[in-house]
Amino acid sequence: MSRAAVGAAALPRSPGLAAGGVLTLLVLVEVVGRLGLAGPGWPPLTAVLGYVAEPAAQQLLGRALVATGSAALGGFLLGSVAALLVAALSVLLPATAPGLDRLAAVVNAVPLIALGPLLITTAGREATPTLVAALAAGFALFVAATSALASASDAQRDVFAVLGAGRARTLLRLQLPAGLPLIVDGLTLAAPAAVLGAVIGEWFGARRGLGVLLVSSMQNVQTNQLWAAALTAAALSLLAYVLLVALRAAVNRRFQ
Template identity: 40%
Template sequence: MASPPPRRAAAGPALIPALLPALFPAAALLAGHRPEPGWAGEVAAVLTGRWELLAGAAGVTLRASAAGLLAGTVLAVVAAWTARAAAGTRVPLQHLMLVCYAVPLVAVGPLLTAALDRAAIPVIAAAISVALPVFSAAEAGLGAVPGRLRDLLAVHGAGRRRALLLLEAPGAFPYLIDGVRFAVPGALLGALIGEWFGAERGLGVLLVSGLREGQDGLVGAVSVLVVAVSSLVYAVFTRWARAVRRRRGMTGRRT
């Protein structure tokens, strides 16, 4: 099946924020609950009346998620290259990534609180959330390099580091971008959950505060903002991934 036109496909995630007023009531009905009358107006009032507070908190959460995304990506790439380069390390590293991804962040949070500075917890939680998707994508990209090209470099005397820089890293880059694209929502969610454990500012702090004090409008506004930001960032990475694949002559593969 042919992939959709680039502009239409990339616009899909960006349209999600506009559909939120219809999505939330539909989700409530599917869960067996009737949405409260006037909830959309209450959320809109919070978004407009307390925008400075929400924007400042969103900036804190975005910085933490970006730092976690970067740290998790670097860790995952190093682990993927190690799994390919060092014999006997692939399965243990895969299991380690799976365990870290499978353990709920709400269970890891108290342990991190006892061992680390609370300001670092959102970044670490975001890094944990992105490590497995990026690791899987990077490992697949490194494994997709044709063996004959590796043999050609070896015949010409290229060492392991040179083969990585000249062949494996460029070949794996489109896969890596895809992995980061799918990890972006996880990074934002990880930072949001990490802020529950003692952070002073952030969307996670506002979310917990709204739940504790029964401020449904604030909870809804934070939820709308998180989904909107996540969808827009995902759309940006989708366009980037498609541009990279087009330049590499990989337009026939779906993104």
């Protein structure tokens, strides 16, 4: 089965089915909260939305959203550039490819929650959310970029070799354009990972952000605020994913 067929099979056949699934989930959340089936820590969805409608809550969530969004965007860009450069280096210098692969695997194997304190002591509290987001996004894109740059066929490589193209020219003229759809697939995974990394990085003492708001809400047992912050983070992650999916569709139409 081709990759296009797999992607088509993964998409819902009807937008109505997707909307129905989301609506069912929202109703279930409301019912569980109303009946108290999950205890006081699970409020009704309407209560959370009522909290979000308050002006003070909107200002609080807005400031946190801007901080987390900025850290996630910075980490996404930093991690993406670093991942593409490392993947390109492994193509230009094939002898370094095994070592770079192992290094990426080792860094990814270290839990982000464990890297936070190390980054605080070396980079500072303000930079930690962005760096954690970069690490989270970078590995996802590195894996995709490595596969993408190897996606050109042997026949195409042979043509470039016969024409006397070096590794750099082959990378820019053949491997990069041929692997662009796969690279965008990696970006689609990296964007939500960057949001998660930014939230985790904020847990370690950042001044503001959704991660800080989550920790503060848990410590002060502010249930509605906790759920509002969690839903805001989920919405930010979903928005990043949707934007990259739209970009992926445009790239697939152009290159496939």
